[in-house]
Amino acid sequence: MKKYDVIIIGAGASGLMAASAALKTGKSVAILESGDKPARKVLASGGGRCNFTNAAVSVKRYFGNNVDFVRSAITKVPFTEIINWAQDHDISWEEKTEGQYFCATGAASVVDALLFDVKNADIHLSTTVVKVLKINDVFKILTNGEEFSSKSVIVATGGVSFPALGVSDIGYKIAKQFGHKIIPIRPALCAISTNYFPSCLSGISIKVQISLNKESIEDFMLFTHFGLGGPAIYRATVRDFNDIIINMTPNVNLYEIFKDAKTKNGKKSTYGILSEFLPNRLAKWLSPETKNIADYKDKELLELSNRVTKVTISNRDIKLHGLQSAEVVRGGIDTTKISSKTMESQLCPGLFFTGEVLDIAGDLGGFNLHWAWASGKIAGENA
Numbered sequence: 001m002k003k004y005d006v007i008i009i010g011a012g013a014s015g016l017m018a019a020s021a022a023l024k025t026g027k028s029v030a031i032l033e034s035g036d037k038p039a040r041k042v043l044a045s046g047g048g049r050c051n052f053t054n055a056a057v058s059v060k061r062y063f064g065n066n067v068d069f070v071r072s073a074i075t076k077v078p079f080t081e082i083i084n085w086a087q088d089h090d091i092s093w094e095e096k097t098e099g100q101y102f103c104a105t106g107a108a109s110v111v112d113a114l115l116f117d118v119k120n121a122d123i124h125l126s127t128t129v130v131k132v133l134k135i136n137d138v139f140k141i142l143t144n145g146e147e148f149s150s151k152s153v154i155v156a157t158g159g160v161s162f163p164a165l166g167v168s169d170i171g172y173k174i175a176k177q178f179g180h181k182i183i184p185i186r187p188a189l190c191a192i193s194t195n196y197f198p199s200c201l202s203g204i205s206i207k208v209q210i211s212l213n214k215e216s217i218e219d220f221m222l223f224t225h226f227g228l229g230g231p232a233i234y235r236a237t238v239r240d241f242n243d244i245i246i247n248m249t250p251n252v253n254l255y256e257i258f259k260d261a262k263t264k265n266g267k268k269s270t271y272g273i274l275s276e277f278l279p280n281r282l283a284k285w286l287s288p289e290t291k292n293i294a295d296y297k298d299k300e301l302l303e304l305s306n307r308v309t310k311v312t313i314s315n316r317d318i319k320l321h322g323l324q325s326a327e328v329v330r331g332g333i334d335t336t337k338i339s340s341k342t343m344e345s346q347l348c349p350g351l352f353f354t355g356e357v358l359d360i361a362g363d364l365g366g367f368n369l370h371w372a373w374a375s376g377k378i379a380g381e382n383a
Contacts, residue, residue: 059262
């Protein structure tokens with residue numbers, strides 16, 4: 001049996017950051033990874049460009065039953081610390097949009113830096129954890145090969161999105177074994193299926209404002225052959241929502257524009273006006289009639305305006321795409337019995353949880369990777 005001070009289950013973003021932090025405290029560290037290579041999700045993140053942090057990191061960009069749980073970690077590990085880490089490792093970065101940081105040379109550069117930081121750890125690939133036992137104050141970890149023991153275990157197994165990357169639900173099983181509650185999981189940061197729009201609009205991308213509950217999102221939406229995708233929809237799916245209301249001409253008072261045109265340019269068509277703000281295919285679908293705008297009643301113009309600016313899709317008419325394509329999951333290990341300051345279980349001393357395995361999901365734009373770095377570092381320092 002191999003003995004270590006700290007054993008980390010999972011060689012993803014939070015696991016590798018936890019290992020780096022633990023090594024800096026002088027601990028001996030082993031990382032057990034079920035796949036044949038580390039950091040597979042990091043390599044795939046940001047379309048391979050790795051959106052590794054965001055200047056807008058704050059509690060309001062995270063979601064779960066207790067989002068305040070993230071406050072301590074993201075305060076201790078602000079985005080500037082991650083930028084400094086990147087600079088220290090000669091990682092060049094660029095801002096795709098203001099405050100959204102991507103690796104200029106691709107995700108592999110980030111993975112190389114992570115692996116450099118854990119070069120003194122023992123990484124065991126293709127090692128599947130079968131069972132975790134605790135005898136007195138020592139953990140015994142049974143795998144498909146060797147057995148390991150340590151006084152601290154960090155569970156950094158991630159969520160169960162992207163199963164093609166070899167993800168596992170072992171993290172949930174370990175948590176449940178030691179008394180932790182699991183919040184039911186669902187796909188998040190994903191496309192949706194809906195029959196509201198016809199497939200002939202597929203491929204069109206427009207900037208929209210989406211309202212759900214008390215929050216609104218302004219970003220780009222993509223029409224697909226099965227429904228809707230794009231950043232606006234992805235961001236909507238990580239939030240709690242019932243109906244979603246889509247304004248396809250945000251920051252434009254379409255009804256007033258229609259009425260003004262009716263008075264000043266009565267021979268113009270509503271399609272012609274809509275095509276000034278929307279792609280022709282979409283404008284034609286929204287207003288197929290060719291009659292002059294002067295021939296419309298104000299009530300009809302208001303109805304058409306609402307058809308564009310208040311598209312209401314009921315929750316029952318929305319189907320989230322599955323875990324196969326979701327970037328993250330909502331749900332996971334309930335944070336109620338976990339210390340937000342150390343990531344340690346309050347039910348089982350020496351047991352820590354980090355990253356997406358917890359009931360924390362971040363917004364689109366580098367927030368999930370930042371949570372992985374921050375929670376991993378805190379766990380590694382305290383294990």
